Amino acid sequence: MDLNDNSDYQQCFACGRQNLYGLQMSFRLEDGCIVSDFVPRAEYQGFPGVIHGGIVAAVLDEALNRTSMIADVPAWMMTGRLEVRYRRYVPYGPLLRVRARLEKQRGRMLQASGELLLADDTESVLAEAQGTFMALTDEMLETLMKDFPAMRTYLSGSEYADEQS
Numbered sequence: 001m002d003l004n005d006n007s008d009y010q011q012c013f014a015c016g017r018q019n020l021y022g023l024q025m026s027f028r029l030e031d032g033c034i035v036s037d038f039v040p041r042a043e044y045q046g047f048p049g050v051i052h053g054g055i056v057a058a059v060l061d062e063a064l065n066r067t068s069m070i071a072d073v074p075a076w077m078m079t080g081r082l083e084v085r086y087r088r089y090v091p092y093g094p095l096l097r098v099r100a101r102l103e104k105q106r107g108r109m110l111q112a113s114g115e116l117l118l119a120d121d122t123e124s125v126l127a128e129a130q131g132t133f134m135a136l137t138d139e140m141l142e143t144l145m146k147d148f149p150a151m152r153t154y155l156s157g158s159e160y161a162d163e164q165s
Contacts, residue, residue, distance in 0.1 A: 003027040003034065003069050007151035014062035023059065025098075027066055034066045034100040037119050040092060051090040056116060060084055060129035063100035064112040068133060071105045075135035080109075082131040090126045095119040108135040 004026055010018035015025045023044075025036045038059075046052035061082050068077045090096065100114030115128040136144070145151050 009148040009151040063098040064131040067102035067112040077133035080132040
């Protein structure tokens, strides 16, 4: 399964490849976890040499939400709740790794957890998060994605269906 949206939208702040100001994260599946390695740019600093906490939250939010792609019933989801615990400051410069796990799925709700680490020292947890995500209704999908048909059908498209059979 392709964990990265290659549709006609590509403006998501976290994963959009056409968003010049965004993080342009790319995801992979590793030991049942959603994983992304990335180097934040200089403009994402808060204090000198420290990545802004809002950027850290965005990274964790995107990775946790991305676990919906490996759920029993994959769906587009929006964040209902995100709780971030900042354990250490996140340094600007080194390669970072975010890792997220699907914890529970019930109906339209999904719960996930994850952590942000230094890619070269995965024992050092910089921040961790837990989140609850809700699947979008068909009406919401139609409204939000009306101008981007390839994105609307991404999870139900033939590529995904072929991989599931």
